[in-house]
Amino acid sequence: MNVIHTVDRVVEKIRKRIATRRRIEFIRNHATELRELPVGAGRYKVALHFPDEMVNAYQLRQWYEPLVALAEFVPVVILVRSPETALSLREECPLPIHYAPAVDDMERLMHSQDLRVVFYVNQNIRNFQALRFNGPNHVFICHGESEKAYMWSNQLKAYDYVFSAGEAAKDRLAKHLRNFDPSERCRLIGRPQIDVNYTPPVTVNSPSPDVELRHDMRSKPGCGNCSSSVVPTTSSCTSRCATPRRAPVRARQPFCESRSRDDANLAGVRTRTRQRRVLTRILAVSRPFGVRRSGLPHGIARRNMLNLMFFS
Structure with a gap:
């Protein structure tokens, strides 16, 4: 990860240098x-x-x-x-x-x-x-x-x-x-x-929008906002109103071994995605400086460079 952080800093510095040259021009x-x-x-x-x-x-x-x-x-x-x-x-x-x-x-x-x-x-x-x-x-x-x-x-x-x-x-x-x-x-x-009389960035004490309660807010089956007893199967309650269906509140799950493995797999996917993005940035920034890529097809050249940087 230190290599990725260093590459990110180099890429950001090159971008700033290019932006400065464009502004001067x-x-x-x-x-x-x-x-x-x-x-x-x-x-x-x-x-x-x-x-x-x-x-x-x-x-x-x-x-x-x-x-x-x-x-x-x-x-x-x-x-x-x-x-x-x-x-x-x-x-x-x-x-x-x-x-x-x-x-x-x-x-x-x-x-x-x-x-x-x-x-x-x-x-x-x-x-x-x-x-x-x-x-x-x-x-x-x-x-x-x-x-x-x-x-x-x-x-x-x-x-x-x-x-x-x-x-x-x-x-x-x-x-x-x-x-x-x-x-x-x-x-x-x-x-x-x-x-000096300055114009405020926001309006202080702006009037709040009126809220019209058109449904019975009792806790019953249905969409959760009306008294319908029909459990909706779509994204909105079609029995009595067009109120969007509210997402159910999930209880916080305790830590378990299987969830820990899932998180580790997800972290690995995110790391590989980040590595691909870093490589894409390097290739994009190198073009204004006349850096030529290899004669290999784009996907093969990128994979070879990725393997060389992070997996060698």
């Missing part, structure tokens, strides 16, 4: 605005650096509306480093997105734009590729407040300022972070995210 050919930079008076003055994948996009989404309000006064851009994130935010983010995967792209952005402030919402290690530029002010705004050690990480010293919600955050930094003066480097801004 799409940006190069069809999403060129993600690589363009404005000139003149429209140059960006504020940037938010987000090097993460979309799994952490919740850290960014809560700052959409405050940044949109800020964009009414100065040009704002979201700076991303991943092609998947760039294409996803291109569809949902109300602000301009700039894709800068390499350090050279970061240098081109910093030198061509009039950046005054760069915001950071997390402690991603790639933040230091942007912190090396001493032109703009680097500000850590985080994505929430808590009493975790993350909130007084020693990495906060790398930023020029830390924007916090209130006095409790400043006291937390003064207590836990050495050689850091919160009175000079901490600015209290509250939580601007709560000044």
